[in-house]
Amino acid sequence: MRRSFAALVDGLVNRVRSARDDRGWTQAELARRMGVSRKTVNTVENGVFAPSVIVALKFSAALEVPVEELFLLGSGEEGEEGEA
Numbered sequence: 001m002r003r004s005f006a007a008l009v010d011g012l013v014n015r016v017r018s019a020r021d022d023r024g025w026t027q028a029e030l031a032r033r034m035g036v037s038r039k040t041v042n043t044v045e046n047g048v049f050a051p052s053v054i055v056a057l058k059f060s061a062a063l064e065v066p067v068e069e070l071f072l073l074g075s076g077e078e079g080e081e082g083e084a
Helices: 005-010 016-023 027-034 038-045 053-063
Strands: 012-014 071-073
Touching: 016 038, 016 053, 027 038, 027 053, 038 053
Parallel strands: none
Antiparallel strands: 012 071
16 A cells, blocks of 8 residues: 555654764754755754755755665654654
């Protein structure tokens, strides 16, 4: 059976906060490096919104981490860092 888009977004594992913390950066520093607002970083980190493809790629480039390591669809069984 196909899962709805909403169900896929709910299962999104987000590791942005962990990657940012590993670098000792604030949300404001990451936002500056990405060319987005701090609020964008905050809402993605906290799972309020799933990032667009473009924003996900900006996270990947700024953090120098493959996008599939920052965002992946999971069952909720892995250590979901960055979930609200």
